[in-house]
Amino acid sequence: MAQVLEFKLPDLGEGLTEAEIVRWLVQVGDVVAVDQPVVEVETAKAMVEVPCPYGGVVTARFGEEGTELPVGAPLITVAVGAPASGGPDVPAKGAEGSGNVLVGYGTSEAPARRRRVRSARPEPAASVTVAAAPAAPAAPVLPGVPAEASAGPVPVISPLVRRLARENNLDLRELTGSGPEGLILRADVENALRGAVPREQAAQPSPGSSAPAGSRRIPLKGVRGAVADKLSRSRREIPDATCWVDADATELMRARATMNASGGPKISLVALLARICTAALARFPELNSTVDLAAREVVQFDHVHLGFAAQTERGLVVPVVRDAHARDAEGLTAEFARLTESARDGRLTPADLTGGTFTLNNYGVFGVDGSTPIINHPEAAMLGVGRIIPKPWVHEGELAVRQVVQLSLTFDHRVCDGGTAGGFLRYVADCVEQPAVLLRTL
Template identity: 85%
Template sequence: MAQVLEFKLPDLGEGLTEAEIVRWLVNVGDVVAVDQPVVEVETAKAMVDVPCPYAGVVTARFGEEGSELPVGAPLITVAVGADASGGSSEGSGNVLVGYGTSEAPARRRRVRQAQPAARNGRAEPREVPAAPAAPETPAAPEPARPSDGPVPVISPLVRRLARENGLDLRELTGSGPDGLILRADVEYALRAAAAQHRTAAPAPAPVARPVVGGETRTPLKGVRGAVADKLSRSRSEIPDATCWVDADATELMRARTAMNAAGGPKISLLALLARICTAALARFPELNSTVDQEAREVVRFGHVHLGFAAQTERGLVVPVVRDAHARDAESLTAEFARLTESARTGTLTPAELTGGTFTLNNYGVFGVDGSTPIINHPEAAMLGVGRIIPKPWVHEGELAVRQVVQLSLTFDHRVCDGGTAGGFLRYVADCVEQPAVLLRTL
C-alpha cells in the first residue's frame, strides 16, 4: 500500500514567513527522489531551490507560478512506499540551504487525487482508498518531449527576466557552454520579438505601459519589500545622527598600490576600509552593538560581522562578512568578492544576509561624494564612504592636489554620544590619511 505524504513549504528561518513560487521543477505524475528540488522560490532574502524530503510519485501540487505561499502551506503531495517509488518513505532530514526539512509523518493516510477543478490556485483533493500497486515499477509518465525537462539557465535572474516578459525559455537556443542560456540570449530574443511586433502590427502601446501623465504601481514585495520594511523600521525606531569629515586618502591609495605591486592576491580598497573599521570598532566598541528595546538594554557584541551594501538587479542587499575582525586584508578581499558574486547571481543564502553588527557603505562607486546613510536595523551604526577624487588640499603647509574622500558616520544616539561617534570617525580618518596608524592595532 502506498501512502500519500504532504510536503509543506519549510520554515525558512531568519524571520521569513512567505515565499513566491518562481518555477515548478516537477509535474503531477513525475517520480521524485529524496532531496530532489521540486520548486524554485524567491524569498525576501534569496532565490532558493526547495528539495523534497520524500521519494515517490507527485500526486498534486499547490500554487501557481508567481503566487505567494506562507510558510507551512502545502507545496506538493507525494505517494510514497516500496510499490510507489521503490524507496523508503522516511524524510531525508537533510538541510535546505541552512533550513531543516521535516521528517515524514508516522501515520498513514489515504491517497489524495487532484480533480481538474481548482480553487484559489489549489487543487481540490478527494479521498479515495489507496489502490494496491502493481508488483512491477508503476507505469512511467508519458515519454518526455524534447521541450520537457529543466532548462539550463545561467542564473535565476535570467529566468525571471524571461518570465516577466512572457518569453518561453524552451524556445531559445543558448549560446553558452552546452547550450546554457545567457542573459544576452534572452535580451536578443526580446529585442527580436519587439521588432517583429512593430513590423507586423504597429498597434497602440500595451495596456501595461503607462500613458503620458498616467501612473504605474509596483508591489513592494520580495527584496524591495524587505528593504522598505527595514528602512521604515530604522527611521521609526532609531534616533540617529550623522557626522562627517573629509580625509586625504593619498597615502592609503599609495599603500594599496605598493601591496599589489609586491605580488600575491590583489588587495581591494574595500578590504582596507573594512580593516580600518574593525580596528576602529576595537577602540570604540559602543558602535558595535544593538538596542534590545523590550529589555531596555544595549547589547554589545564581542565579534564584528561586517555588512556591506551591494546594489543588484533585485535591489539593494547587505551581505555579511562573518568575523571580519579576525581576517586580514587578503581574506577580506576574497570574501567580499565571493559574496558580491553571489549577490549578483541571486544565490546569497539568508544566513549570508543577516546577523551583521556594523555596516560599511561604499556609495562612492555611484560617483557621489557624500550621503547620510540610514542605519541597517537593528545595528547601531553605519560608515559611509564617498568617491575618492583629486582636490586642492593643504599638505605639509602647502597647497597641493591630493586624493580626498568624504567619510560619514550615522549612529544610534542611544548607544553613545557625539564624542564617541566623533572619536570613531576621527580614528578612521587618521588611518585613511596615515595607514601606518593601523600598525598599532595589528
Template identity: 80%
Template sequence: MAQVLEFKLPDLGEGLTEAVIVSWLVQVGEVVAIDQPVVEVETAKAMVEVPCPYGGVVTARFGEEGAELPVGAPLLTVAVGGADPVPEPEGSGNVLVGYGTGAPPARRRRARPTAPDRTNGSAAPAATAGAAVHARVPAPPAAAEGPVPVISPLVRRLARDNGLDLRGLSGSGPDGLILRADVEDALRVGATRTVAQPPAGPQAAPDDTANGRTGTRTPLKGIRGAVADKLSRSRREIPDATCWVDADATELMRARTAMNATGASKISLLALLARISTAALARYPELNSYVDVEAREIVRLDRIHLGFAAQTDRGLVVPVVRDAHARDAESLTAEFARLTEAAHAGKLTPGELTGSTFTLNNYGVFGVDGSTPIINHPEAAMLGVGRIVPKPWVHEGELAVRQVVQLSLTFDHRVCDGGTAGGFLRYVADCVENPAVLLRTV
C-alpha cells in the same frame, strides 16, 4: 500499492513565514529521489532550493512560478511505492535552515479527487482551503513541447514581471537558450507575443487613468519587500544623525599598491576600509551595539560581524563577514569576494544575510561623493565611503592634487553623543590619511 504523500513548504528558518516560487525543478510524472531539489524559492533573505524528503513519482505541483506560498502550504505530491514509503528513520542528512528530513511525515494521505493543475495541465489533488495560492501573474498554459529553456530563474522572473511570454522569443544562446539580453531586447522593442493580464479581484491595481497617474506597479515581495520593511522600521525607531569629513586617501592608495606589488594575493580597498573600521570600533565600542527597546537597554556586543551593502539584480542586500575583527586584510578580501559572488548569483543563505553589528557602505562605486544612509536596523551606526577622486588639497603647506574621499558616519543618537561619533570618524580619517596609524593595533 503506491501511496500519495504530500510535501509542504518547510520552515526555512530565521522567522520566515512565506516564500515565492521562482522555478520548478521537476515536472509532473517525473521520478524524484529522496532529497532531490524540486523547487527554487525566494524568501525575504535568499534564494533556496528545496529538497523533497520522499522518493517516487511527482503526481501534482501546487502554485505557478511567481506565486507566494505560506509555510506549511502544499508544494507537491509524490506517489511512493513499496511497503514503507516513508524515508529511512535515521534521515538522509540533508538539512535546510530549520528543516531536516530526519523525522517521518506527520501523516499520510490517499489520493484525493483531481482537479486541473494550472502549472502544467496535469491532474492534481484539490488544494485545501488553508493552502490558497496567490499568484503574482497568471502563467500561460504550458506548450506541448515542455518548459521554455531559460538561462536562469532571474531571467524568467524579469520576463514574468514585465508580462513577456517567453514562448514568443527565440533564444540566442546554445540550443535556443533564452539569455537576459534576449528578454531585455524584447522588452525594449515591445516584441511580445502575449502580455499577461493584471490579476483580478482585490489585487487589481486601481484605475489611475482619470487622474493621469498611469505607470507600472511592482509588488513589494521577497528581498525587496523585506528591505522596505527594515528601512521603514529603522526610520521609525532610530533617531539617527550624520557627521562627515574629507580625508586625503593618497597614502592609503599607495600602501595598497605596495601591498599588491609583492606577488601575493591582491588586497581590496574594501578590505582595508574594513580593517580600519574594526580598529576604530575597538577604540569606540559604543558603536558596536544596539538598543533593546523593550528592556530600555543599550547592548554592547563583544564581536564585530561586519555587514556591507551590495547592490544586486534582486535588490539591495547586506552580506555579513563574521568575526571581522579577527581577520587580516587577505582574509577580509577573500570573504568579501566570496559573499559578493554569492549575492550576485542569488545564493546567499539566510545566515549570511543576518546578524551584522556594524555596516560599511561603499557608495563611491556609484560615482557619488556623499550620502546620509538609513541605518541597518537594529545596528547603531553605518560608515559611508564616497568615491576617491583627485582634488586640490593643502599638503605639507603646499597646494597639491591629492586623492580625496568623503567619509560619513550615520549613528543612533541614543547610544552615543556627537563626541563619540566624531572621535570614531576622525580616527578612521587618520588611518586613511596615514595607514601607519593601524600598526598600533596590529
C-alpha cells in the same frame, strides 16, 4: 502499498513567512531521493533551493512558477514505496523524512539522477495525513498540476531573466533564444519588451487611486519589499544622526599598491577599509551594538559581523562577513569577493544576509562623494565611503593634489553621543591618512 506524503513549504527562518516559486526542479512522475532539491524559491532575502525530506515518486506539484506561497502551503506530494515502472518499490525510509528542510543550508546527500515514471500515478493527497495511494489511469494533467509540468521548462539563462519576463507579462515560449542551444538571454527579453507594453502600464488604478492613466505600478515584494519594510522600520525606531569628514587617502592607496606589488593575492580597497572599521570598533564598541527596546538596554557585541551594501539586479542586499575582526586583509578580500559573486548570481543564503552588527557602505562606486544613509536595522551605525578623487589639499604646509575621500558615520543617537561618534570617525580618517596607525592593533 505506497503511501502519499505531502511536503509543505518549510519554515524559512529569520521572520520570513512566504516565498515565490521561481523554478521547479522536478516534474510529476519523477523519482526523487531523500533531501533532493525539488524547487527553487525566492524569499525576501535570497534565491534558494528547497530539499524534500522524502524519497519516492512525485505525484503532484502545487503552484506555477511566479506563484507566492505562504509557509505551510503544500509544495508537492510524494508516493513513498511506490513501484517505478514495474521495478522494486522505492525505499520506504523516505516516509520518516530526513528533517533537513531548512532553506539555504544545503542537504546531507547528493541528489540522485531523476528518471521519469510512466506507471499509474496516484491522485494528489488532500491533507498531511498519510494515506494509501490508489492506482489510477494516467491522465493528461493531474489536478493541482500546471500544464507546464508536461511541457517542460523554457530554457532560460537565469531566474532573474525569467522574473523580468514574468513581471512584464511576457510569454517566454514565444521567444527564440540567442544563446547556446536556444537558451534565452536577458538581451532577448529586453529586446522583446521594447516593443511591448509592460503589464504594470496597462493595469487600471485601484478604486480611490489618483494615479493617472498610463502610470506604472511596481509591486513592493521580494527583495524590494523587504528593503522597504526594513528602511521604514529604521526610520520609525532609530533617532539617527550623521557626521562626516574629508580625509587624504593618498597614503592608503600607496600602501595598497605596495601590498599588491609584493606578490600573492591582490588586496581590495574595501578589505582595507573593513580592517580599519574593525580596529575602530575595538576602540569604540558602543557603535558595534543594538538597542533592545523591550528591555530598554543597549546590547554591545564582542564580535564584528560586518555587512556591506551590494547592488544587484534583484535590488540592494547586505551580505555579512562573519567575524570580520578576526580576518586579515587577504581573508577579508577573499570573503568580500565570494559574497559579492554570490549576490550577483542570486545564490546568497539567509545565513549570508543576517546577523550583521555594523555596515560598511561604499557608495563611492556609484560616483558620488557623500551620503546620509539609513541605518541597517537593528544595527546602530553605518560607515559611508565616497569616491576617492584628486583634489587640492594642503599637505605638509603646501598646496598639493592629493587623493581625497569623504567619510560619513550615521549612528543611533541612543547608543552614544556625538563625542563618541566623532572619535570613531576621526580614528577611521587617521587610519586612512596614515595606515601605519593600524600597526597598533595588529
